[in-house]
């Protein structure tokens with residue numbers, strides 16, 4: 001299994017593999033335990049908005065109910 005990269009949004013290395021494509025090796029989905037960001041390794045992450053520690057805290061506290069399952073709440 002490939003190493004899980006650091007979070008592109010907050011640079012935390014506290015990340016994990018969330019899911020893999022049904023066909024192996026097409027994509028992997030990663031999640032950041034720190035700021036709850038989710039991304040796939042096929043996404044272009046250049047120019048992504050990074051956030052500060054204060055914004056992470058606010059986002060985690062005000063995280064809306066998930067509309068597509070719910071990994072976090």
Ligand SMILES: [Zn+2]
Pocket residue numbers: 007008009010011012032033034035036037
């Ligand atoms: Zn993060």
